[in-house]
Amino acid sequence: MEINLIGKNSHEHAKEKLATMYKDNFTSAEKKEYIPHHKFSQGAYLAMETRDENSPEFLLDAASQIATLGLGFNATALFGTTMHESAWTGNYLDSTFIEIAESFKTLLREKASNDKLTPVFVNSGAEANEAALIMAYMKRAHTGANKIIAFEGSFHGRFLSTLFSTWNPSKREPYQIEGHETTFIDYPETKNDQFILDIDPEWIRLWENPFSPSFEANLKEFESKADDLLKSEIASLKQLHEVLKENTHFAILVEPMQCEGGDRYSTNRFHVALNLIVKSYQVALIYDEVQTGFGLGRDFFWHRTFDLKDSQGNQINPEYITCAKKAQSGIVLTQDPCWENNEFQTSSVIRGYYQAIAIDQLRYKIATIEEYTRNKLNQLISKWDQLSSPRCFGVAFAFDLSDAKDIAPFISNRFDLGLLYYQAGDNTLRFRLNTAWTNEDIDYLFDAINEIANRIYKGETNKLEYTPKTKVNSPNEYLWHAKLVEAFSGNLQDKAAFSFAQKFFNEEFNLELIKIDGENFDYYKHKIEEIQRHTYEPTRQTSIEKFEKIAHCKDSIALALLSETRQLVGISFAGKITHFPHESGLRLVKYFNSPKTLYMLDTTIINMEQSQGMGKYLKYALTLIASANGNEYIYGRNRDIHAGAMLSINCSLGAIIEMKLKENYLDDEEHRDVIIYRQNLRWSNEELKYSTSPILNAASFESMPTLVNKICLSNFIDESFMANLKRFKDIAPKELQHFFTASGHSECVEKIFKSILIKNQKERTKVISFNHDYFGKQSFMSATLSGVLDFYPNSKVDTIGQLKEKLATKDYLALFIGDLLVNFTNEELKEIIKIAHDNGTKVVFNESVYFHNKKKLFSKDHGIIPDASYIHIAGQIGICMLQEEVYESRPLMMISTWDGDAYALSQAVSYLESPADAKKEFKIINDTSYAFTLKAPSIFGNQTSKKWYFTC
Ligand SMILES: Cc1ncc(COP(=O)(O)O)c(C=O)c1O
Incomplete structure (x- = not known):
């Protein structure tokens, strides 16, 4: 095509x-x-x-x-997401998923050059920043500090606190709540990309100790000799210094390069000073790498290009690094998080992992x-x-x-x-x-x-003719991955696997796929040696004895591609791992002793035929046949960077990096480390206890494209998304048929609050909820409503009587009722809504738990209609349903990068349409903790019963 x-x-x-x-x-x-x-x-x-x-x-x-x-x-590489059962089930206790998360952690630590960091997965960029801010707030050194610092020109997202820390007045001001203004500092922009400067050691010493008696005099000295850029940096740092002296701020948000603000660069000199001075005042620094992280610049993390060091040469680490965008999930990286991994989507974490590995290899x-x-x-x-x-x-x-x-x-x-x-x-x-x-x-x-x-x-208009040489071959990827999923889930026989692969090579490349074994090895032996000679330098060639060993072992797999004239075009050999104890590192791997483990010896395509994807498909064929034959794992070794393309292919087959061996190649070229990866060839059908998506144990091939491609729904929606959203319209009460989609529980709350706020022209800002109710926890507003923080203007009540008293003050913008909905009778709820309305307060329901249990909406089932309602369905999808009166319908007022997740929505619809007894595994968790830590109940959820309603 x-x-x-x-x-x-x-x-x-x-x-x-x-x-x-x-x-x-x-x-x-x-x-x-x-x-x-x-x-x-x-x-x-x-x-x-x-x-x-x-x-x-x-x-x-x-x-x-x-x-x-x-x-x-x-x-x-992103097709690797489809290879994991946990991407389809959302089971975040799946042992493979836990390994992926661990391996991701290792990579992120390496890239941030800080082996103490822990990633906390959340759902979006704004949510990552809010979560980092909440942690900074919980751990603040100055107990009275309740304000945030950001820079003029910044963008940090559209949740409330992040929006108030976003500079653009036209985005921020319509929603600004009084008393919660962020303090903005001038940003010393350099108008070009030469932002790495030589730093005077005295400059570092200066900012290391802003309490020194000679600080002012030394700073003046710098100022007197400064050019315009340095002057602007000093001016900004002085402004910051004055603000820090107040001890009223708990965190500073900064992008290492301001993106939405207009690609505004700033120098390493400025950032060193910034990091040092905030440390002196014990204010947490959050590097917002949502857009710059994962290889937008030359380094994986942009702030690493600054090479931040103190006067002793020690690396300076920010307290928090936040990621989203290419990470596909929101991530907060910090050394001692207040909680770990509660609301996120497994499939997006896996996709982010593969994107990270492949980007890193492509530097x-x-x-x-x-x-x-x-x-x-x-x-x-x-x-x-x-x-x-x-x-x-x-x-x-x-x-x-x-x-x-x-x-x-x-x-x-x-x-x-x-x-x-x-x-x-x-x-x-x-x-x-x-x-x-x-x-x-x-x-x-x-x-x-x-x-x-x-x-x-x-005023001239020309037509540009352009037809790119790029050819569309993605349908082939889907074809293969659908087959691989079939094999991994145990539904493909070995004969069918081989004939599928044969047919593919025949139709696509006019090549014949054959097996090499003890019988025909001698015939092909010299041709294999020849291919090796032509493709690799002598030190890189694999000895023919190793190929021979595989060909003669019935538990190994050897494939070859032949041209019409019977020339050998490519080979792929994988043998029982125990045949290769001397390959460095192999004895260290987790499944070395398992009888169903293979080692990937070699895949080579002759030079002339390279770059058509043949090697990739040959590797796919080998994996498919290995899986259908009952093998469980394939290990392989890829040299860092040199074999980056091969590692990407391995990622697409679901490879997990098990270890990295340092200095493994004994030569003088750069990048001598070796990456040892493992492909799992069988889904283990693990018991599904907790899930980040509505439970669906079967892979649905129709939703595969949205599992591979997470796009910005704020800009483009595909047919499946439209159809699926309309399915939810069908089950919503007719009054609540104005929708926003959201990337998580907290984003549902943020969007509904903002919509009601703006429609109320900000005459009121205060929210009210019952104690022990639940509205998410990964934003200040969510945490306020859930009773974890007392941050935004709010009240908490225990009884309807207390509620009535509070509402009578006519102070409240909105009343939120969540998991407690089912505790009230219909009459009580009707009365609550009436009192709220009589006092000018809007009512919002969180119907998530009811939906997960009944596949229906509480509001429609009970005929009780609030002003707005939401269901956080799973991971990165939530649906907000509003009445017209409180619906902010003006374009682009409510958007965020993702605005939900098309794949998660398709899962939600499958759940909705599944038989009545097929339930989402929704649990009330009693302070569970396990390796992939779930510590939330101690800080979130119902503080009295210690139960925490888990709805992600
Ligand atoms: C630097 C930065 N921070 C935060 C965000 C917000 O991310 P999200 O839209 O995923 O909430 C963005 C989005 O563009 C961003 O560029």
């Missing part, structure tokens, strides 16, 4: 479909008018539906789904893309006086327009040229590439930007 850029067909088709979502204000009319067709997306190109199922059109996404995609669409590719892009960018800027301040680092680049009003035509022309990119700040256009981008794609992108400049500045 060829890639044709988007045109009328996909646009008109989308308008029709989206109209069904916007009718009667069901959802806000804010989506881009194209409907993704994930199965056909490829690399940098997002496929869009047309009326013809097999003729999609393509969008070149130069924003990489708002920086959430590091490897492109349908990236090989040289990122450097090459940067170099190529920088040249193109400089050429573009030199052509147009109206464009300035080119900046490029890693896969991020941006430039400014001299006149902010030209932003609008730059944006309105983008789809006409088949592109997606966004504005950031007032007058910046900002781009996010990823490792799937080819030079050809980059050339077209710059030609297209140039063409838009032509249209705007010269």
Whole structure:
């Protein structure tokens, strides 16, 4: 299939479909008018539906789904998500999932260069920042401190506290609650990407001790010699210093490079000083790496490029690092978290893990893309006086327009040229590439930007013809992975596996797949040696005796590909691991002694045929056949970086990194470590106790594309998402048919609160709830309502009598009732709603628990209609249902990067439609703790009964 850029067909088709979502204000009319067709997306190109199922059109996404995609669409490594049972069941006690989470932790520690960090998985960027802030608040050194510091130009998300810490007044002010204003400090921006400077050791000593009697004098000394940039850094640090002296702030949020604010860079010199001074005042520093983390820049974490060190040369560690976007899940990294891993989605953590491994292996590719892009960018800027301040680092680049009003035509022309990119700040256009981008794609992108400049500045319009060389082969990935899932779940016989693979190679490459065994080995022996000789240098070649050993062992697997003329084109050999005790590290692996463990000796394709994906499919074939034959594990060794592409393929087969052996290759090349990975070939069907999704033990192939591609629903929704959301409309009371979707329990609460607040024109801000009720815990508002924190204006009551008294003060914006709903009679609830309404208070239900138990809505079942209601269905999907009066329908007022998760929603619908007795495994947890720690009940949930209603 060829890639044709988007045109009328996909646009008109989308308008029709989206109209069904916007009718009667069901959802806000804010989506881009194209409907993704994930199965056909490829690399940098997002496929869009047309009326013809097999003729999609393509969008070149130069924003990489708002920086959430590091490897492109349908990236090989991300298919690894589908290989794990826990991605389908949401079982976060699954032993393989726990291993993945542990392995992810090891990688994140390595990348942050801090082996004490623990990742806490949450659901989104804003939620990660809120969770970090809550932890900082709980541990604050100054008991009176209740304020946050952030920088002018910053963006930290759209939950309340993060929104109040987001600079853009048009986003923040409509929701600002008095008394909860964040203190903003000027941001010392450098208008180029040369942000690593030599730092004077005296500068470090200065900020290390702001209490020194000579501090002011020494600072003056720096100021007297400062250039403009240093002056602005000093001014900002002085402002900060004054604020810190008040002891009223518990945390400072900072992006290492401000993204939404307009790709604003700041220097290592500034960041060293910033880290040092806040440490002196015992204020927690949160590096918001939501957008910059996971390889946007050259380092995995952008702040690591600053090489933060104190005067003794010790690494300075921030108290918190927050991630989301490419991490696919929200993550808080900190040394001693207040809680661990309560509300998150297993599938997204797994996808984030694979994205992290593959991005890390591709750091040289990122450097090459940067170099190529920088040249193109400089050429573009030199052509147009109206464009300035080119900046490029890693896969991020941006430039400014001299006149902010030209932003609008730059944006309105983008789809006409088949592109997606966004504005950031007032007058910046900002781009996010990823490792799937080819030079050809980059050339077209710059030609297209140039063409838009032509249209705007010269009034000339040209048509650009462009058909990328990229070919769509993602349907093949789905074909293979569906088969692999069949095998892993024990539903594929070995003969069927082999004939599936044979048919594939025959049809796709006109090659014959054969098995090599004791009988035919001698015939192929020399050809195997020849392939080795032609492909590898002498030291890298595998000795023929090893191949021979495998060929002669009936429990091993050896495959070969033959051309029409019977030439050997490729081989893949995996043998019983016990044949290879001398391969370094193998005796250390977990399943060395298991009789059903294989070791992946070699997969090679002759040079001429490389780069068509043949090696990958041969590896797929070997895995499929190994699984169908009853094997349980395959181990393999990949040299760090050198074998990065192979590691990506292994990730796509569900590889878990079991260990990394340092200095394993005894040569003088760089990257001598070896990564030992393991593929699990069988799902273990573990007992499912707790789940982050509605329970579904079977994989559903229809939802596979959304399991591989988590896109920004705030921008694009696909057919499955539309259909699935309408299913929930069907079960909602007719009064509550205005929807937002959310990425987690806390985001449901935040969106509903914000919507009611803005509709009330902020005349009231106070919330009220019953003691021991539950509304999530990963935002300040959720935690306030759940009675964990007393942060936002609120009251708590125990009885209806007390509630009546409070409501009579006419002080309250909203009353929230959650798990306790079922404790009241219908009459009591009706009375509560009436009193609330008589006093101008809106009523919100959390119907999650009822839904999980009954697959129905409490409100509809009981005929009791609140003003707004929500169900947090699972992991990264929640549905908010509001009455029109409290529904903020204006576009883009409620969005966040993900706005939920299409895969989780499809799981939810399968649950909804499953037989009545198929229940989501929903548990009331009695202070359970286990290896993958669940400590929440001690700080969250019902404080009296010590029961904690688990609804994720
Ligand atoms: C730096 C930064 N922090 C936080 C967020 C909020 O993340 P989310 O939209 O997942 O809540 C964003 C989103 O763009 C971001 O760029």
